[in-house]
Amino acid sequence: MISKLCQRFGGSATRSQEKRVFRVTKTGHLGAKILMMFSTVVLLSCNPPQKDYPLRLSTNSWVGYEPFYIAESMGYFSKDAIHLIEMPFSLTMDQSLRAGTLDAAAVSLSRALSLVGAGHDITVLMILNWSNGADQLIAHPSIKSVVDLKGKTVGAEENTVNGYLLQRALQINGLSISDITFKHTQNTDVADAFRAGEIMAGAVYGAEIPILLSLGARPIFDSSDIPGEILDVLIVRTPYLEQNPDKIEQLILAWFKGVDHLKHIAAGAKRPIGLMSDKAFKAAIRQIKFASIIDNTDFLQNTAKKLEALINLRLALTNSLGISRERSRTSQTKPLINSVPFFDAISKVGE
Known part of the structure; x- marks a missing residue:
């Protein structure tokens, strides 16, 4: 059945098809959500992961991930190299990562720990932002x-x-x-x-x-x-990182260009098309801080000791909360942290 549906779509999920499938909001009907999840499997399964396939990055409609969409709108990365997929349901992202039909994701640090606890082989690459009152x-x-x-x-x-x-x-x-x-x-x-x-x-x-x-x-x-403690991070499937360092580097550089463009927006420049309305964006942007190159250097230098310490604190507090096994998927297994792609990317800033 899946193969027939793939043929119906021409064997490939296009960018417009991805947008139609994933832009289902939380307020949608249950039937629409089920259809969205089924369509996710169909469209992504039509394209088995390949080394030359575009990097597929999962995000959701949250101001903290807006620089990725600004980077897309401004042409800071090639759409042949990177596809952004808005995926509002964490279960769908979990399944797609496990199937290898997603390559990377922008998630909270808590979510990254949950994914590791569920057995995903993922690597944390860098800090994207932290909550500053949100x-x-x-x-x-x-x-x-x-x-x-x-x-x-x-x-x-x-x-x-x-x-x-x-x-x-x-x-x-x-x-x-x-x-x-x-x-x-x-x-x-x-x-x-x-x-x-x-x-x-x-x-x-x-x-x-x-x-x-x-x-x-x-x-x-x-x-x-608690500044700098409630973080969003960029994660990638470890096997994908090993095979596609160039695309990861392009994504990292595009992110910082998107963050830099936000500074111009704050100074009055026109905001390119993103996922959020201008009103929602202006209200939300005041309560987060985007992690700069300097911030990431602070978290990731010396074999990421600062980030490692934060992960240890998070796991210790999670355990003391007495979370039930049925509701928690976080274990004491820590995610891999690889700062090499970040430092390789920033070494080319200004080239």
Whole structure:
């Protein structure tokens, strides 16, 4: 059946077909989501991975990945060499990486650890950005500080940036997870749990923040209090990296050109077509920081000791949260970190 469908598409998934398949939003109907996931398998399976095949990079509609799309719009990389695929569902990305039909992805560090825990052979190449207030711990107005959470029920999603944010907030303020009643709550369910009185505070990001604020809750801690800790990273399948160093280098250089172009946009230059509306982009851009070449050098030099230390902290806090095996896919296995492609790429900046 798959082979017949591949023939129907001419044996190859085009860029426009990829866009139509993957640009299904979270609010889409269940049937549309199932169709999208099936179409993912069909279209990507039509093109078995080859050394001369374009690098297929998975992203989603998040301001932190916008430089990739700016780079595409500005022609900073060849579309014959790199394809950007917006893939909003993590399960689909997981399956595609496992099948070898995706080569690289822009993900949170938490997600990278989950992928390694699930058995993926991936390598972390560099830091893309970090949250600077985009992730928040928001509480009932009667709670004035993190210390006041002692004895209260707090919601957060395990094994994600939300759980990490909560853990760090407690740790910095002299508390531990045993000082609160922890309730596993997915990001999209935090506002409902707060409204129902099931939790007194919750760690959230994105659209849940204004909803909680409209209910009278107030932020008591956010990611700007732990700068450089809630990261997005660029990962690649290790076998692909070994076979295609030139394409990886082109992608890294294009990313930094896209980041540099954002500076011109901030100064008033017209923004090229991206994934987000101008209004959403301007609101979100204030709460993240894009990692510069200098930032990446800081994280990756000396065999990536700084990034390694952050990974160790993340794993230690994940374990102390007491995450259930059913919900957690993170193990103590650490991802490979290879800084060589980054340093090779930046050595050519200005050439």
